[in-house]
Amino acid sequence: MWRRSFSTFNTLKEKKWDAVVIGAGHNGLTAAAYLALAGRSVAVLERRHVIGGAALTEELIPGFKFTRCSYLQSLLRPSIIKELELKRHGLKLLKPLAYAFTPCVDGRYLLLGPNEEDNRLEISKFSKRDAEAYPRYENQLNKFCELMNFLLDSPTPEVLHDRPAAISRLKDKYQKSVYWSRCLRHVLSLGQKDMVDFVELLLSPTAKVLNKWFEGDLLKATLAADATIGSMTSILMPGSGYVLLHHVMGETDGERNVWSHVEGGMGSISLSISRAAKEAGAHIITNAEVYEVVADDSGIVKGVLLEDGTRIHCSAVLSNATPYKTFMDLVPRNLLPDEFVRAIKNSDYSSGVTKINLAVERLPQFKSFKQNSEVGPHHTATIRIGSESMEEIGSACQDAWNGFPSRRPIMEMTIPSSLDKTISPTGKHVISLFTQYTPYKPSDGSWEDPSYREAYAQRCFSLLDEYVPGFSPSIIGYDMLTPPDLEREIGLTGGNIFHGAMGLDSLFLLRPVKGWSNYRTPVRGLYMCGSGSHPGGGVMGAPGRNAAQVVLHDFNKNYK
Numbered sequence: 293m294w295r296r297s298f299s300t301f302n303t304l305k306e307k308k309w310d311a312v313v314i315g316a317g318h319n320g321l322t323a324a325a326y327l328a329l330a331g332r333s334v335a336v337l338e339r340r341h342v343i344g345g346a347a348l349t350e351e352l353i354p355g356f357k358f359t360r361c362s363y364l365q366s367l368l369r370p371s372i373i374k375e376l377e378l379k380r381h382g383l384k385l386l387k388p389l390a391y392a393f394t395p396c397v398d399g400r401y402l403l404l405g406p407n408e409e410d411n412r413l414e415i416s417k418f419s420k421r422d423a424e425a426y427p428r429y430e431n432q433l434n435k436f437c438e439l440m441n442f443l444l445d446s447p448t449p450e451v452l453h454d455r456p457a458a459i460s461r462l463k464d465k466y467q468k469s470v471y472w473s474r475c476l477r478h479v480l481s482l483g484q485k486d487m488v489d490f491v492e493l494l495l496s497p498t499a500k501v502l503n504k505w506f507e508g509d510l511l512k513a514t515l516a517a518d519a520t521i522g523s524m525t526s527i528l529m530p531g532s533g534y535v536l537l538h539h540v541m542g543e544t545d546g547e548r549n550v551w552s553h554v555e556g557g558m559g560s561i562s563l564s565i566s567r568a569a570k571e572a573g574a575h576i577i578t579n580a581e582v583y584e585v586v587a588d589d590s591g592i593v594k595g596v597l598l599e600d601g602t603r604i605h606c607s608a609v610l611s612n613a614t615p616y617k618t619f620m621d622l623v624p625r626n627l628l629p630d631e632f633v634r635a636i637k638n639s640d641y642s643s644g645v646t647k648i649n650l651a652v653e654r655l656p657q658f659k660s661f662k663q664n665s666e667v668g669p670h671h672t673a674t675i676r677i678g679s680e681s682m683e684e685i686g687s688a689c690q691d692a693w694n695g696f697p698s699r700r701p702i703m704e705m706t707i708p709s710s711l712d713k714t715i716s717p718t719g720k721h722v723i724s725l726f727t728q729y730t731p732y733k734p735s736d737g738s739w740e741d742p743s744y745r746e747a748y749a750q751r752c753f754s755l756l757d758e759y760v761p762g763f764s765p766s767i768i769g770y771d772m773l774t775p776p777d778l779e780r781e782i783g784l785t786g787g788n789i790f791h792g793a794m795g796l797d798s799l800f801l802l803r804p805v806k807g808w809s810n811y812r813t814p815v816r817g818l819y820m821c822g823s824g825s826h827p828g829g830g831v832m833g834a835p836g837r838n839a840a841q842v843v844l845h846d847f848n849k850n851y852k
């Protein structure tokens with residue numbers, strides 16, 4: 293092992309690479325794979341001992357494999373799965389038997405799945421009007437997703453910052469006109485009514501959108517939970533509707549809005565991408581933390597400097613770190629315009645997420661859905677805990693805005709071992725709790741205090757006991773990542789799983805900041821390829837794929 297590591301670092305130092313990627317998260321690996329497939333020499337540098345970033349699997353309790361941060365798959369772009377042949381490289385998606393399960397303390401429940409008639413009957417238990425409206429609601433969102441597909445898979449039409457030759461300016465104008473023409477065709481295909489509805493969804497509070505469609509609070513709360521994921525945003529805030537759309541525009545094997553489990557945990561996505569990258573010739577090195585991006589006197593990237601003093605030479609650097617980490621820590625300040633630095637520094641990196649992964653003795657049995665100990669459809673679904681009403685969701689967020697962890701956290705509970713037999717011992721299970729809202733710096737304590745951390749964990753477990761009697765005694769052990777933990781261990785500034793808020797003021801041409809949305813940066817030869825760039829967060833891969841296209845374009849035009 294020592295000799296292999298020594299040989300790898302010798303190779304790193306002695307060779308001038310076409311590109312170096314900072315961070316082996318799934319976007320960094322995706323960018324590396326596409327660059328390597330194009331014949332470019334690529335090295336991926338990961339500061340941790342394991343690849344995957346927020347999409348990784350770790351065995352923290354013997355026999356139990358946890359997906360520590362992300363937990364379900366739907367957003368990974370179909371083009372990436374196909375082009376990188378990820379299924380050949382080991383990616384295996386496990387479709388749930390049901391999609392959403394919301395139990396109630398009073399014994400009621402709502403279970404939604406792939407069968408339209410079953411959904412109609414389920415929703416009819418609460419409102420026949422809602423049962424009729426639900427298919428129309430889904431159809432409208434699916435229409436919007438067709439437009440989103442184009443936006444997700446395309447680099448943004450950003451303005452040029454350098455002064456290229458006249459022929460290059462003409463080509464750039466032509467490419468922008470092609471982009472906007474294609475965008476216009478998608479808009480026209482929607483029609484005026486649907487386009488107005490699309491804009492309304494983007495700009496409106498989630499509560500307003502759902503109140504327009506439905507009357508039953510349980511259905512509205514079940515759907516509204518998607519609009520809260522990974523944010524400190526309230527469903528009462530204008531613009532929260534986009535987060536709702538962001539979490540329904542994915543698919544599994546062509547089936548829209550199906551959130552699947554991944555055999556082996558979400559780390560299997562990163563592993564399959566790394567295999568594709570390695571097969572194409574990319575080198576992936578762990579325990580290699582970048583200290584600084586190196587540029588010459590004219591401000592052109594020449595390589596990176598590692599924490600141990602190793603200097604690696606390359607023509608381009610792609611950063612999969614957050615924008616804050618990249619420009620506040622890794623890039624010398626004299627290379628960046630003051631206005632750009634202010635914009636990066638003042639971006640919103642807040643997060644209300646605490647992720648808890650548990651090993652349990654037995655399959656949870658919900659008092660509202662009684663059956664034998666076998667796995668039921670509801671066990672395979674995304675389970676909404678503490679989301680019985682819109683008021684509950686709003687109150688949980690208000691607590692965090694007041695500086696306190698939610699008194700009754702809202703939780704997305706998943707049981708990946710209900711479908712995946714590779715991640716836990718026989719008869720025992722792995723459970724993921726994606727909990728909100730938890731401020732980065734609580735007013736009533738500190739996440740560095742073990743007793744404070746334990747109190748929050750027990751609050752979540754006690755809430756689960758209300759729905760699953762005897763849940764707490766079944767816990768073998770757990771791992772908890774608060775916002776500061778997510779920042780320290782995974783490198784997520786502020787604990788934000790999207791590398792920055794997904795508000796309308798930080799999307800598309802405004803992501804990560806205005807004027808720099810097309811993966812290029814003020815430092816020539818430095819590119820962004822992570823979730824902090826267009827089109828944003830989630831295990832999507834689109835930022836990595838799009839960034840690689842831009843880098844290859846610049847290589848071909850000798851912009852490096």
